[in-house]
Amino acid sequence: METLYQLLISIKTDTPIGRWLGPVPDWWLRAVAIVVPVVLILAVFLTLFAFLTWVERKTLGRIQNRLGPNRVGPIGLFQPIADGLKILLKEDIVPRGADALCHFLAPVLFLTVPLMLFSVLPIGRGLIAVDLNIGILFVFAVGAASVLALFMGGWASRNKFSLLGAMRSMAQIVSYEVPTVLAAVVVLMAVSAAGKHGVGSLSTVSIVEAQAGGWVNVSGWFIFQPWGLVGFILFFIGTLAESARTPFDLPEAESEIVAGYHTEYSGFKFALFQMGEYLVMIAMSGFTVTMFLGGYLGPGVDLPRMGWLLSIFWFFAKLAVMIFIVILARGTWPRVRVDQLMGFAWKMLLPMALVNIVAFGLWFYLGSGPMGWAVSVALLIAAFALLTLGGTSTRLGKRTYRYSS
Amino acid sequence: MNTAFWIISIITVLGAVLAITLRNLVHCLLSLVVCFFGIAAHYFLLRAEFLGVAQILIYIGAVAVLILFAIMLTRHVTGMEGPRELGGKWWMGASTAGIIGVLLWWCVRREVLTAMWPSSEKAQGLVAVIGKALVSEWVVPFEALAVLLTAALVGAVVIALEEVVRKR
Amino acid sequence: MKFPGKGLLDGVFVTIRNFVGSYFEKDRLVTVQYPEERVSLPENSRTFPFLVYDDEPDKMRCTACKICEAECPPQCIYIVMDRDEKGKPLQHPKVFDIDISVCMQCQICVEVCPFDAIKMDNDYEKSRYGRFDELMEHLPDLLKSNEYYHKIKPIEATAVDAKLQAAAERKAKKLVSPAPPAPGTTPETD
Numbered sequence: 001m002e003t004l005y006q007l008l009i010s011i012k013t014d015t016p017i018g019r020w021l022g023p024v025p026d027w028w029l030r031a032v033a034i035v036v037p038v039v040l041i042l043a044v045f046l047t048l049f050a051f052l053t054w055v056e057r058k059t060l061g062r063i064q065n066r067l068g069p070n071r072v073g074p075i076g077l078f079q080p081i082a083d084g085l086k087i088l089l090k091e092d093i094v095p096r097g098a099d100a101l102c103h104f105l106a107p108v109l110f111l112t113v114p115l116m117l118f119s120v121l122p123i124g125r126g127l128i129a130v131d132l133n134i135g136i137l138f139v140f141a142v143g144a145a146s147v148l149a150l151f152m153g154g155w156a157s158r159n160k161f162s163l164l165g166a167m168r169s170m171a172q173i174v175s176y177e178v179p180t181v182l183a184a185v186v187v188l189m190a191v192s193a194a195g196k197h198g199v200g201s202l203s204t205v206s207i208v209e210a211q212a213g214g215w216v217n218v219s220g221w222f223i224f225q226p227w228g229l230v231g232f233i234l235f236f237i238g239t240l241a242e243s244a245r246t247p248f249d250l251p252e253a254e255s256e257i258v259a260g261y262h263t264e265y266s267g268f269k270f271a272l273f274q275m276g277e278y279l280v281m282i283a284m285s286g287f288t289v290t291m292f293l294g295g296y297l298g299p300g301v302d303l304p305r306m307g308w309l310l311s312i313f314w315f316f317a318k319l320a321v322m323i324f325i326v327i328l329a330r331g332t333w334p335r336v337r338v339d340q341l342m343g344f345a346w347k348m349l350l351p352m353a354l355v356n357i358v359a360f361g362l363w364f365y366l367g368s369g370p371m372g373w374a375v376s377v378a379l380l381i382a383a384f385a386l387l388t389l390g391g392t393s394t395r396l397g398k399r400t401y402r403y404s405s
Numbered sequence: 406m407n408t409a410f411w412i413i414s415i416i417t418v419l420g421a422v423l424a425i426t427l428r429n430l431v432h433c434l435l436s437l438v439v440c441f442f443g444i445a446a447h448y449f450l451l452r453a454e455f456l457g458v459a460q461i462l463i464y465i466g467a468v469a470v471l472i473l474f475a476i477m478l479t480r481h482v483t484g485m486e487g488p489r490e491l492g493g494k495w496w497m498g499a500s501t502a503g504i505i506g507v508l509l510w511w512c513v514r515r516e517v518l519t520a521m522w523p524s525s526e527k528a529q530g531l532v533a534v535i536g537k538a539l540v541s542e543w544v545v546p547f548e549a550l551a552v553l554l555t556a557a558l559v560g561a562v563v564i565a566l567e568e569v570v571r572k573r
Numbered sequence: 574m575k576f577p578g579k580g581l582l583d584g585v586f587v588t589i590r591n592f593v594g595s596y597f598e599k600d601r602l603v604t605v606q607y608p609e610e611r612v613s614l615p616e617n618s619r620t621f622p623f624l625v626y627d628d629e630p631d632k633m634r635c636t637a638c639k640i641c642e643a644e645c646p647p648q649c650i651y652i653v654m655d656r657d658e659k660g661k662p663l664q665h666p667k668v669f670d671i672d673i674s675v676c677m678q679c680q681i682c683v684e685v686c687p688f689d690a691i692k693m694d695n696d697y698e699k700s701r702y703g704r705f706d707e708l709m710e711h712l713p714d715l716l717k718s719n720e721y722y723h724k725i726k727p728i729e730a731t732a733v734d735a736k737l738q739a740a741a742e743r744k745a746k747k748l749v750s751p752a753p754p755a756p757g758t759t760p761e762t763d
Contacts (some may be wrong), residue, residue, distance in 0.1 A: 063588045099431070
């Protein structure tokens with residue numbers, strides 16, 4: 001947005017078109033510079049959501065040895081349009097005795113809160129809607145705030161099972177935020193280590209720029225460091241859990257508590273819940289790319305004129321790879337139970353994230369050369385072995401039931 | 406006093422007033438969340454973005470969720486039980502509000518609070534300034550808070566463990 | 574070497590192989606695109622009966638003997654023998670109706686037919702736009718050629734053809750050499 005505003009100002013003052021258009025007040029230019037990125041984000045990412053439903057169904061089909069939808073358009077490309085029409089035309093049922101205001105607001109909030117995540121996602125060089133200097137913290141704050149919309153959906157339905165499902169979803173999201181944030185902390189430490197005077201920034205653009213340099217802008221990516229690889233895995237697991245995707249899709253699995261918090265929603269409100277979930281998935285994949293895979297960096301990004309176009313291409317290519325991995329995870333891995341889920345987050349991921357922070361510290365202060373690599377890799381492997389040896393995730397013993405006599 | 410300040414203030418105060426007057430408990434909580442958002446917006450207006458985001462993260466992401474869980478676990482699901490009367494007289498609340506209002510007005514007028522703070526740093530470096538201050542000048546309270554949080558976490562685990570042990 | 578998480582990675586490799594292979598190996602995709610392609614049914618599958626004719630529809634094997642009408646358990650067959658002007662029965666049916674909403678596909682009509690005239694079809698696309706008159710199949714709909722019978726049930730059709738051929742040869746031999754068996758000797762058994 002800032003770059004667009006500066007661009008518009010420079011058009012107004014320097015170029016003949018600007019002089020011909022006459023005196024345009026600056027706040028008009030600022031309004032245009034605000035509205036254009038917003039409209040672009042809505043257009044691009046909501047279309048990407050529709051396209052993504054098609055991609056997911058085709059990919060899952062191919063993984064499962066069948067074709068996906070292929071009737072509605074050339075290769076089923078108009079299937080999202082057919083789905084959208086169908087769900088628009090469905091009857092909107094509000095349960096009697098449900099809290100009408102909350103029932104109405106929950107899907108609205110669930111959709112709009114994740115849209116705010118896209119405002120700090122750098123799509124290309126100089127292409128970010130708002131370059132907040134606390135960008136990453138904003139991401140986690142939004143993730144925390146979206147928990148509320150979930151609760152509203154579950155509570156307002158006046159349904160015991162919706163409420164239980166909402167509670168389980170909230171517990172899942174809140175528990176998995178902790179290792180996710182700690183995995184991001186390692187990245188922030190690395191950014192400040194690379195920054196001047198040891199002062200870093202929470203801004204997403206500075207996180208991407210800290211991975212620049214290196215061989216064709218690729219070898220600087222954080223995923224190629226030991227602490228970066230572990231951080232990537234932890235953050236990726238957090239992505240899956242935050243957007244309630246398999247293997248953490250307890251809330252919406254067909255065999256689970258009916259449909260969790262969105263049981264009582266039909267028609268377009270249900271579509272809004274699905275949209276919100278997919279948007280969180282796209283956004284968190286985008287942040288994984290930004291923090292560990294170098295964001296929009298790639299070969300050729302430093303070229304003077306075409307560099308920013310190439311950066312957009314690299315960003316969306318990496319985003320496509322990440323989304324493909326998420327869809328592959330859906331088609332491959334079984335679902336975890338709710339106690340396995342919580343145990344995994346608190347007993348396995350959280351200690352690994354803390355050990356990862358220590359490993360980064362060791363790597364950095366031992367000079368980030370072979371010595372640092374050896375020590376940090378050894379520490380990470382030792383921690384992983386210790387955590388998985390003791391059978392801390394699930395004990396296959398006799399099951400004790402807490403509430404039965 | 407620009408328009409943004411007035412709009413955000415109205416939203417905040419409205420949220421707070423609704424939070425204490427609505428009959429449905431969950432609606433009260435949701436208006437309280439609106440009030441928290443308003444306060445976060447005030448922080449953003451004051452160019453303290455870090456505090457604003459921390460407000461959202463902590464108050465809405467943690468405190469409000471905690472209250473939600475408390476409501477969900479202790480109330481009848483379908484119940485819209487009204488607020489219970491606490492048995493006080495109207496002048497108790499009014500006098501308390503009046504005393505606090507006078508104190509706040511005096512502080513704001515006499516700039517007692519603002520005199521304690523140094524001149525504001527550039528917003529760019531605010532996070533770094535807070536970080537540096539936390540580990541240099543304010544490290545003892547920082548560590549004490551960490552110990553307090555650890556104690557709370559351990560206490561929660563102990564309470565839960567005790568229940569499991571007792572059931573066995 | 575087993576490490577925790579190895580099972581997950583193996584699973585990922587299996588699905589990636591499935592995904593990539595579905596584009597290159599033809600037999601990985603098991604989908605049959607229904608209106609354009611159909612699954613080939615096994616020989617013994619059956620839906621509703623049809624009448625066999627040998628070369629032309631006039632040369633149908635059915636002689637309107639009404640055995641199948643009598644034996645059909647839900648009585649879904651209705652036959653009227655064709656008679657000429659004088660009332661003499663011609664040995665083929667004028668009306669042959671099967672109500673496929675009643676037919677229970679038990680194949681008893683096929684088992685009792687002495688002329689191998691009625692056989693079971695395996696055509697399942699019998700949807701109609703009504704429930705009553707539209708589900709009654711008449712003689713023109715039921716007549717299908719012997720080539721069609723060979724196409725859907727080759728083994729059975731060849732056996733029936735061989736049986737009919739042998740019976741025709743026996744009849745021809747009896748007509749050519751009508752030598753009665755000599756008294757006191759046992760007649761030929763075949």
